[in-house]
Amino acid sequence: MLKLFGYWRSTAAYRVRIALNVKQVSYNSVSVHLVKEGGEQHKAEYRALNPQGLVPLLVDGKISINQSTAILEYLEERYPTPALLPEDLYAKAEVRSICQMVACDIHPLNNLRVLQYLTGELDITEERKGQWYHHWIHKGFEALETKLLSHKSKGPYCMGSDLTMADIYLVSQVYNANRFNVDLNAYPRICAINEHCMTLSAFSDAAPENQQDAVSSK
Amino acid sequence: MLKLFGYWRSTAAYRVRIALNVKQVSYNSVSVHLVKEGGEQHKAEYRALNPQGLVPLLVDGKISINQSTAILEYLEERYPTPALLPEDLYAKAEVRSICQMVACDIHPLNNLRVLQYLTGELDITEERKGQWYHHWIHKGFEALETKLLSHKSKGPYCMGSDLTMADIYLVSQVYNANRFNVDLNAYPRICAINEHCMTLSAFSDAAPENQQDAVSSK
Known part of the structure; x- marks a missing residue:
């Protein structure tokens, strides 16, 4: 079975x-506590698996993959259905x-390491x-809102009628923005997509709050 | 013909x-001067093409694609030969x-906007x-060096015998590191891959120094 090294609050996981x-x-699911004891991700045993010392890391049998985008592209090819990328080349580029x-x-x-460096x-x-x-949230969300409005007429997801990888990145980033109390009123399209996606059990x-390692970290 | 909006010194372009x-x-090639007059990327006419106000942007007929990774994946599917991604799923994940x-x-x-915010x-x-x-260069290169050493026995590229997208990201980042006088002696594998790739005319x-817009910006 696949093994996912992550942390409840990690946006990328x-x-x-x-x-x-x-x-x-x-x-x-294997929890790598990013804060406890200076961060379990820095321990030698975890770095042997992922020299970058970040989560997530996906282990599939003998292979291990770091970087969430590389993992999602891998999952898309390994488990093609339901697809998270459109077939049309341009639509696919837009999602990516x-x-x-x-x-x-x-x-x-x-992310954590950058905020730690700043303070x-x-x-x-x-x-x-x-x-x-x-x-940086506002810079990014302003551009995203503009882009997403162009697909609005077609349905409730980033690309309109179909759920894609884009929704996954959006929802996890909205969670993070809410955690840091960013006012998202200027981004009605982003909020509507997020709200719709959160009605889906996937x-x-x-x-984050529904992960096993969440309770002990609150 | 394809149109690439870029800037000579932009690592992503x-x-x-x-x-x-x-x-x-x-x-x-269309030059978007990132510094002159506060940055041409912020002008309304460019933002109409790319709401993020960053380079690169690739225009292919009626479609335009921002984000270099989305562009490279698009090019890989639109012009499959020579391939920049391996066929094997795990090797492909490693490249990504x-x-x-x-x-x-x-x-x-x-990048520029972040350094500008800092100062x-x-x-x-x-x-x-x-x-x-x-x-951040050292943090990233330390992890990359470790990862790249595992493919060393197979040849001069990141993945060994074949040129892949990974070499493209590596070489452009090494250029940037050199520009900021980072001592790369601790990364012999990264340096060797960079040196080998730079012998190829592609x-x-x-x-950067061989781009048309380079001279006027020096």
Whole structure:
């Protein structure tokens, strides 16, 4: 059975959990506590599996894959049904573009190690750290909202009528934005897509608060 | 003919140029000057094409694609030969993982808009900005070096005997690291792969200093 190394609050691990649920693939969850004792992801035994010391990591038999986008593309090819990428080349590019707008230009700026560097090495105040966080969410969500509005007429998902990888990246990033109290009123399309997706069990079952390791970390 | 909106020094645009050269696809280059007059990428006419206001952007007839990873995956499907992704599912995942280690966890932390925010809004000194830059390069390259060493016996590329997308991400990031005077002596495998790739015209022709818009910006 597949083994997913993750952490309940990790946005990137959340993406993989949703994809596995959508594709109805069973997996064992292994919690890597990102905060306890300085972070279990930095321990030698975990770094031997993933030299980057980040979650998620998917282990499928003898192979292991890090980076959520690489994992999702792998799952898409290994378990093609239901598809999370459209067949049309341009639509597929549009989905991947939305995913990368989150994966490259929002999430990495706001993840734990970066926030720790800001308040640690750079000695930034908590207030300014919050401004930094909100800044990159707004920058990213403004562009995403514009892009997503162009598909609005076609249905409740990022691309309109079909659920795709793009919804997975969007929902997990909205969770993170809410956690940091970002006002999302300026993004009605993003909020509507998120709300719709959260009515699906594949998404709600994958939500951070519904993970086994959530309770002990609250 | 394809049209690529880019900028000579943009690491992400550099990736797309290499891929187009490897696949011997002709294209017209449109320079978007990222610094002049506060940055041409912020102008309304460019934002109408790409609401994110970043380069690169690829226009293929009526469609336009932003985000370099989405562009490279599109090119791979539109022009399959020579392939930049292996056929084997695990090898493909490994290539994508290397690409994302650069695209998500190194490059976005060190690109222009982030460095501008650090010295602007956060009022960080130039010295500390440099430390920030070096920090994320070293974090990323340490993990990459470990990963790449496992494929060393098989040949001169990231994955060994075959040129893949991973080499494209690596070479463009090494260019950027050199630009910011990062000491790369601790990463002999990364340096050897970079050196080998730069002997190929697909890579050297795509290098920033060989672009038409390079001269006027020096």
